[in-house]
Amino acid sequence: MVELGEHCHTHIIPRLKRVIDGADPGGITEAVGWKGGGGFRYFRLAPSLLEKDKYGQWVISREYNAAMLSEALCKLEGFTYAPSDSVYWQQGRSTERDFLYVTTQTLSAEHLAALSDEVGPERSLLVLCSAFRGASDRWPNLTVKKIPKAVLAKCEWGHDDYSLKVENLPKAPPEAPPPAVKPGAMRSLFDEEKA
Numbered sequence: 001m002v003e004l005g006e007h008c009h010t011h012i013i014p015r016l017k018r019v020i021d022g023a024d025p026g027g028i029t030e031a032v033g034w035k036g037g038g039g040f041r042y043f044r045l046a047p048s049l050l051e052k053d054k055y056g057q058w059v060i061s062r063e064y065n066a067a068m069l070s071e072a073l074c075k076l077e078g079f080t081y082a083p084s085d086s087v088y089w090q091q092g093r094s095t096e097r098d099f100l101y102v103t104t105q106t107l108s109a110e111h112l113a114a115l116s117d118e119v120g121p122e123r124s125l126l127v128l129c130s131a132f133r134g135a136s137d138r139w140p141n142l143t144v145k146k147i148p149k150a151v152l153a154k155c156e157w158g159h160d161d162y163s164l165k166v167e168n169l170p171k172a173p174p175e176a177p178p179p180a181v182k183p184g185a186m187r188s189l190f191d192e193e194k195a
Contacts, residue, residue: 016040041172046072050148058148060104070102073128073147076154089115089125097123104147109134116142 003012018024022036047063049072060069067083070091074081079092079100092100101115107129116139119125127144136144 013042039172050151058152060147066102066104069104070100073102073151074100076151077126077128079126089118089127098126099123100126100128102128102147104130106131107133107144109138112136112139112142112144115139 015024015026019027019029019034020036020038020040022034028034046068048061049064049069050058051061053059064072070083071081073079074092077092077094077100079094081092082090083092084090089101090099091102094100099119105111107115107127112127112132112134115125115127119141121141124141124143127142128147128150129144130147132144132146136142
């Protein structure tokens with residue numbers, strides 16, 4: 001289900017918890033003989049990544065800080081958000097040798113040359129920046145894309161149906177196994193051991 005507004009917290013989540021507990025008689029509970037069980041996962045959508053400025057040009061939303069922007073662009077480009085503590089341009093990775101770097105700066109040919117040298121010939125780097133100067137194909141280990149153009153290229157336009165693809169949602173964390181019961185001990189209804 002998709003909900004907007006605070007009523008998600010005041011109405012929807014409490015009701016879903018009652019349904020799982022088997023304590024909600026509403027809806028189709030009686031018709032299908034629902035006795036409780038199951039679960040749900042709750043995701044909060046991020047704000048829109050792009051907005052139009054006063055001139056009608058697409059720009060990065062003011063609601064995004066550097067970390068949020070890097071994480072969002074990793075997701076859009078198919079990278080894992082994994083910022084390095086020591087290498088500023090390693091903000092995401094797709095393999096052991098393929099990285100992503102996001103900056104809102106305009107990169108000069110000198111910046112790109114320095115990045116290329118740091119990355120080295122054995123690794124590759126996808127650079128997402130506001131603008132760049134020079135021909136980006138001069139550096140075979142760099143792929144350079146402009147923000148917001150790279151974001152807009154990932155958008156789908158002119159569809160009648162924008163169905164949510166849920167097959168790639170993150171999996172729920174595994175449940176902890178129940179504690180082991182000592183030989184000769186019994187478990188009560190409240191998981192307390194009794195000798």
